[in-house]
Amino acid sequence: MRAWRRIRVFGAVVGVVGLSGLIGAGCSMFQNEQSAKGKKLYAHYCMHCHGETGKQNEGFNWSSMTDPKPKDLSNKSEMGTFKDEDIFATISRDMKDTSPNGDKIGDDEFAVPTMPTFKYTLSEEEIWGIVGYVRSLHGKKLEFNVEGRKKELQEAKQSAEQKYTEAERVEQEAEKKASDEADKKGVEVDDNAYAKEVQAMGQAKKELDQATAALANFTTRPGKGLNIARPDLSMKPDAAAKMTEIGKQLYVTKYGCNGCHKIGEEGGKVGPALDRAGYRLNPTWVYRWLRNPQAMKPDTRMPALGLNDADAKAVALYLKTLRAPKPDKPLGKVGEE
Ligand code: HEC
Ligand code: HEC
Incomplete structure (x- = not known):
């Protein structure tokens, strides 16, 4: 059997001051809303296996499963060794083929096939809501700053938009200059004269697309508006x-x-x-x-x-x-x- 269960190699877990004491009323209102959403999503997508309070053999599907059975999410001494980001990464990973001729799996990687991924089902914001709820099952609080992450992505997109607008302006100016010069000399426009600006604009567009996608992954479910084409299943x-x-x-x-x-x-x-x-x-x-x-x-x-x-x-x-x-x-x- 391959080592497809995570082998834990964490050192001492660094204690972080809980954010809850440091944040204002607006933020904790946001946190309450966030954890109510997380609770609902957990009930819909996790409870059948992990149980309402995270305990073993509480979910109706628990006993029908092969080993390893769904993890006890209420076990503080074990779950407490995970960082918020570790739990997020488990719920939002790519599935790996654990057969001997399958995918390469790192020693520190979680890859139990019967724990599904939700990366292709839920938005990152929703998954963070679930992580917050999972934390509450073993008496901990989410420390990851979800609202901060969202702001960061929004700002990154805004800044990429500005950079793109500017790169576009510079490109148009350079193009006009090259064209004016060509007119003056009565020759063809030299594309090379503003190739650098075209390239910079292309790069800025790429960065804008990336920033747009990152924000969309955070706020929107991946399947939204997706239309799966009919497959061609004909083969020898x-x-x-x-x-x-x-x-x-x-x-x-x-x-x-x-x-x-x-x-x-x-x-x-x-x-x-x-x-x-x-x-x-x-x-x-x-x-x-x-x-x-x-x-x-x-x-x-x-x-x-x-x-x-x-x-x-x-x-x-x-x-x-x-x-x-x-x-x-x-x-x-x-x-x-
Ligand atoms: C089909 C059953 C099933 C469902 C549905 C399911 N899980 Fe799991 N979960 C498992 C199994 C099996 C494991 C592996 C336990 C182990 O490795 O000991 C696991 C492990 C975990 C772990 C521990 C991961 C680690 O690194 O050891 C977490 C956290 C977790 N699940 C959270 C969730 C959350 C949150 C949901 C819902 C979004 C969910 N699970 C839905 C079966 C399930
Ligand atoms: C976390 C649990 C879960 C996992 C993992 C899962 N399914 Fe499902 N599957 C369901 C549920 C629940 C339904 C019923 C869907 C509904 O009506 O909303 C379903 C429905 C289906 C159906 C339609 C069945 C019918 O009789 O109408 C097929 C086919 C199916 N799943 C195949 C698969 C395959 C193949 C995989 C693995 C690639 C898989 N499922 C993984 C929970 C799961």
Whole structure:
């Protein structure tokens, strides 16, 4: 088994004076609002596994999961060793393939497949709200300054806008000068004469785009307005067979789908059993659902796990092979053919 659980290498945890004592009424009002939101999001996305107060075996899905079981978030001596940023990074990471031929995973990296990521489901601001709520479960307070971070990103965007406007002005001036000179001499405009300004403008535009994206990631859910195109699933039978095998592996080793879905006797019960997915669901629908469930059903509890095109195809093809006999009870209805 690979070392895909985080090996903790923290030194002494540096004590930081709690911000709560230092901030004014406006800020703590903001904090209250923030933690109320965090509590609601936790109830929607985390409670089935971690329980209402974070304790082991409290969430209805806890006992159905394989080891490692969802972490006890109320355990202060363990959770207290994490910085706010560590908890944020766990909730907002990229999933890694933990199989022996999978991704490279650092010793200090958290990569348990059955702990989903929420990076592709929630805004960073929402994730910070959840981190704040998780802190309260083990009697600590969020020290990270969320409002400060947002201001910083807003200011960075404003400043990038100003720089871009200025670079544009300088470029236009240089271009006009080159053009006037060419007119005077009666020759073609020399593009090289203002190439430096064009380049600087391009660079300023790139920085503005980055600052805009950083602020958007902070304030907006990633799936908002996303439209997933229909996939081309046509391929030769041997390629399809290979993809299906890959999908079967990724289902467990990278995306931990088994943490929430049952196949046969194995797996969690947050989502419907997938034993009969091959009969009930068509691969095109499954592909689009896996790429981004929120694009199809904004409030679904299933997080978007960041499946790229190839992974979504592979897992969709694998689900197509699941054709167990009919059970006694009817199953769920999402996306039924
Ligand atoms: C499908 C079940 C499941 C869901 C849903 C889930 N978790 Fe987890 N969580 C786990 C498992 C499994 C672990 C790994 C425990 C371990 O490594 O011992 C874990 C670990 C953690 C850890 C500890 C990470 C570390 O570095 O050791 C934190 C913090 C956490 N989860 C927070 C959350 C939050 C917040 C949410 C909701 C946004 C959430 N989890 C949703 C199953 C889940
Ligand atoms: C945190 C739990 C969770 C994880 C992880 C998860 N799912 Fe889901 N899944 C759900 C829930 C809940 C639903 C029901 C969605 C709804 O109706 O909003 C669902 C629905 C589905 C459906 C539609 C099922 C039907 O019968 O209509 C499919 C297919 C599916 N998931 C596949 C997967 C696959 C494949 C993965 C891994 C890549 C995965 N899920 C990971 C919770 C999860």
